[in-house]
């Protein structure tokens with residue numbers, strides 16, 4: 001079965017969509033309700049085992065075909081032309097990278113459909129550095145949350161009736177810690193409430209400790225076609241030092257399962273700047289991910305937030321943080337390694353093999369609406385920015401009282417949009433379109449920020465190319481500081 005078959009065509013009646021997906025993936029264990037349902041629902045000639053086996057063989061064949069196809073254009077179209085001399089080869093490679101960066105950003109900027117984000121507020125345990133909303137709670141809390149989330153989805157049915165979505169992102173927390181069957185139920189709820197068109201990008205975040213073949217089967221059946229794995233670093237001692245416990249065996253097992261199930265669009269999160277992390281440890285992690293055929297890598301520098309255990313540990317002198325210079329070296333190493341492996345840096349923290357960039361994330365970087373549901377989720381809808389309460393009890397209570405769990409809501413004025421436009425577009429590889437900016441905000445940035453821009457150009461931090469103001473690639477890591485000068 002083709003990967004495309006897993007994507008939903010919204011012109012089909014909803015029952016047919018699920019029948020298509022349901023037929024493709026089934027499980028053997030009898031204790032899980034959705035699997036039982038499926039077996040009962042369908043008249044099948046093959047046994048369930050045979051069907052799964054056949055499905056896995058098809059996925060494996062499809063995956064191999066796609067891998068071969070992916071490798072071919074990389075060699076021909078990107079930069080492995082043997083006739084080009086070594087010096088020219090570097091220039092040629094840089095040129096091709098630039099072309100891809102521009103193409104990726106431009107293509108995604110044209111997409112005007114909405115994105116749907118769902119925040120799952122549960123994790124196995126809290127990592128010492130974590131400032132996200134996540135609780136370590138059991139099945140009862142998960143089920144209570146599910147009831148509230150489904151009611152919240154219903155509350156937006158009317159408002160979103162005429163809106164068209166094309167991406168779903170289930171993040172957290174750790175969505176993969178949710179009980180089996182939840183993601184499938186959630187997908188049915190989403191598809192029957194919101195209107196989707198075209199190919200849907202459906203991403204789920206998973207952590208290596210909570211991935212099982214059974215859950216991955218369920219995700220496939222729900223229509224998930226992109227998986228983001230929280231790898232961070234393959235050295236378990238470095239991770240344990242900041243209160244995150246996962247081993248290379250867990251990570252290996254996750255990638256083995258993902259490949260076996262036929263997932264191709266796989267992303268990984270990597271952290272740099274971890275205490276006791278060396279350049280070699282970063283190199284090992286990136287090498288490992290390239291080897292595991294990951295298509296997208298997001299690289300984040302460890303941030304020490306005040307209300308975390310890590311902050312306390314640093315204050316007490318138990319842990320020593322890395323300095324800025326070490327972090328910059330790590331970021332440069334990652335950038336160099338990924339570029340050599342055919343990745344394109346389309347945003348400061350995001351690298352992708354061309355065509356595997358995250359469509360959903362682009363929605364945050366431009367003037368497109370997105371709806372966030374679940375504890376602490378943020379939304380930008382019809383000119384308003386709003387966010388849900390970060391407290392699970394308050395979230396459930398409000399919804400049970402038929403109230404939206406929103407705690408902050410404000411209309412975004414043009415002055416704020418201007419600030420966001422500068423911040424977000426300068427983080428993208430294409431930079432800020434000066435003409436578009438003038439048209440949109442009635443302001444010539446080259447005049448209104450003439451002194452700042454001249455100083456930054458003199459310092460080599462920014463440059464202007466084809467009407468775009470861009471941050472020089474070697475200063476991408478400190479882009480936030482550069483952007484502040486221009487606001």
Ligand code: SF4
Pocket residue numbers: 122123124125126127130131132134172173174207230244
């Ligand atoms: S797994 Fe992620 S969300 Fe959960 S506690 Fe750790 S850092 Fe936070």
